[in-house]
Amino acid sequence: MTHKSKKPDAEMLKAVDMNKVAQGDLEHTTLLDMALRRISLNDAAKKLNISYDAIKGRMYRIRHRRDKSKPYIKKPGPKTRYKVHGHEKAIKEYRELSLSSDEISHVLKETINADIDEVTISRFLGEEGFPRMHNRSKFEKEAAQRTIRSIITNYKTDNMKDIEHIITSKFGSAYTGLGIFMALIEELDILKIIRDAYPSDAKRVEGYVLTLLGLKIIQKKRRSDIKHLSEEKMIALFSGRDKVLSCTSLETFDYDMRKKVLEDMKKTYILILMKYMDMSVFNIDFHVIPSFSKSEALETNHAPSRGKNMKSALVFLVQDRESKIFPYSNANVKRSEASDEVIKFLDKVEPLGIKPEWIVGDSKVTNYKNIAKIKKRGIDVVTIRRKGVEMVREVEDAKKNPKAGTWRTVRIKRTKGGYEKVKVHIKTIPVGYYDDGKWRTFKMRQLAIPDNGHEYPMFIITTDFKHSVKDIVEMYPPRWLIELGIKTQTKFFDLNQLASDLSIKIDFDTFLTQISHMLYQMLAKNLFRYENADAETIYKEFIEGGGKVKIYEDKIVVQLNRKRTTGYMINAPILEGWVDDGKNISWLGKKLQIIWK
Incomplete structure (x- = not known):
């Protein structure tokens, strides 16, 4: 079929390469026929075996080519369509x-x-x-x-690089104080916790755990704060990476945590701390972490900090009396099983060779049935008895008639220093409990202290009949140390910020808080005149402040700004060697030296 107009298309003729026409090129032969009006667009499409739209597109490119004085050259396309190339x-x-x-x-x-x-x-x-x-x-x-x-x-x-692959670098940071804790972690062999729990994947897990630990050490209350520290090279150095891990990756790691792995980590942690704890007296207590969610995964408990019942996590905490360190915690406590937590704790630590002489707690931490079980293990319990009207009246009558009962005057050491004389009313009382449907009883020693600065007497009860009244009376008041430790964890480390409504994540976050608190306690014990300082004081006086970091091929130098308290830190026994030539940091593959300027 020929076109109605016989006049050739001059512009189209310029696009035809006559040499290729002479060679029989189908493309240019077809173009020539179209230029001379011999065939229509439909016929050209059929001749070239392409669609009508394709031939229209080709005509458009011919008419709008840059150099219209030269013949049209078709760009060579791929022989086959694009492949996925090994993916x-x-x-x-x-x-x-x-x-x-x-x-x-x-x-x-x-x-x-x-x-x-x-x-x-x-x-x-x-x-x-x-x-x-x-x-x-x-x-x-x-x-x-x-x-x-x-x-x-x-x-x-x-695919992040380990810090050991970075040859030389230098930077400034507001968190160079983390260098002190890098030395402490290596000195105390804290990373053994991870290496024993993750023997084949320790390097990767160390990065996650150290990042989370670093956030707690520098008083960052939420994990989302890592978003504002994405360019903070000191955090990256602390975790052994060249970049800071993202918030998403930290959350992903948490979700992958297994209960058995966490239990293994807790066990190794206790074994590490055994050489630093006295372990003759353990203070025990519960702490309620409130939650404002409506998650069914959380139980309702009474939250003293809020003064009401609300969704919360119930955490069992154990503190070594002498060192003030928390060697154990459990954030997976059900309210109905709370009184059995002390038995579960003893079941876990006794195979490790830990057998305390005393366990001290208030009246709510356990029941008489479990106190009897603890006594059979050869461990004495010191607690307080809930006051009753008849109990108070009996002590008041005994004060009026000193012969009615046994009174003892003892000179006790106060927890805040100094001594004080107190009168103690001594009595042996029977206590009972149901076990397998039978009512069973055993005897406890009751020490009533009427003049204690409060309206009503304090009733201390114990299974210990061997030690003196003075020893028992001095045993209970220092129990406030665990409440002070919980206060520190709540205020400085923000224990009350729930990491999630999932029990395993809450338990892991509480465990990291334990480790952070322990590191501050160990540092305080090595600082002259700051042995009893809390974490907030240590942070402000010694850790907070900027500095510089220089990374060499074989050594990392952390340079902190001098403070008035720097002399105490330089002479801390636990940092001996770190402030001289430096010591090796296992997870960095380099030596670390700490200096002040």
Whole structure:
């Protein structure tokens, strides 16, 4: 079929390469026929075996080419369509995670920098027999976004460089005080906790745990604060990485925590601390961490800090009396099983060779049945008895008639220093409990102290009949040390900030708080005149403040700014060697030296 107009298209003729026409080139032969009006667009499309739209597009490119004085040259296209170039396995795995083609394309670009478009991925998945992605719900799309963040974060985390690969570098930081704790962690071999629990993956886990620990040490109350420290090189150095781990990667690590692994970590922690604790007296107590969520995973407990019953986590805490260190905690306590926690604690530590002489707690930490069990283990319990009207009246009558009962005047040492004389009314009392449907009784020693600065007498009861009245009376008042320690953990380390409503995450976060508190306690014990200082005082007087860090091929020098208290830190026995030539840091692969200027 010929065109109605016989006049040749002059512009089209310029595009024809006559040499190629002479050689029989189909492309230019067809162009010549079109220029001479011999065939229509439809006929040209059929001749070239392309679509009508394709021939129209080609005509457009011919008429709008840059140099119209020269013949048209068709750009050579690919012999075959674009392939996925060795990423077949990854694409299949991502589709099995319910990711769409455009999401898979995004993940490949962000992780391995593979520039594969979604159309190519869709074609590949179709050829592999994968069905088309169904219309996903809002929740499925949100889950897919979480999966994408997790994949990208884990890839970037796993491909971070260790600090030992950085040859030379220097930077300033507001958190150079972390260098002190790097020395403490190495000196106390704290990372043994991780290496024993994760023998094949310790290096990766160390980065996560040290980052979380570092946040607590520098008084960052929420994990999300890591977002504001993404460029803080001292945090990265502390964790042994070249970059700070992201908040998402930290959350992902938490969700992967296993209960057995956490129990193994707690066991190793106790074994490490055994050489630093007296372990003859343990203070025990419960702490309620309030929550404002409505999660069914949390029970309702009475929160003294809020003065009401509310959703919360109940935490069991054990403190060594002499060192003030918390060797054990459990944030997975059910209210109905709370009184049995002390028995569970003893079951865990006795195989490690730990057998205290006394356990001291208030009237709510356990019941008489468990006190009897503890007594059978050869451990004495010192606690207080809930006051009754008849008990108070009996002591008041005994004061009027000194012969009615046994009174003893003892000179006791006050917890805040000095001595004081107090009168103590001594009596042996029977206490009972039900066990297997039978009522059982045993005897306890009751020490009533009427003139104690309060309206009513204090009733101390104990299973200990061997020690003197003076020893028993002096035993209970220092129990406030555990409340002081809990106050420090709540205020400085922000124990009351729930990491999650998941019990395993709460338990792990409480465990990290324990370690942070212990590091501050160990540092305080080595600082002259600051032996009894709390974590907040140590942080403000010694740790807070800027400085510089220099990384050499074989050594890291942390330079802190001088303070009026620097002399105490330089002479701390636990830092001996670190402030001279330095010592090796196992997770950095270099020596660490601490200096002040």
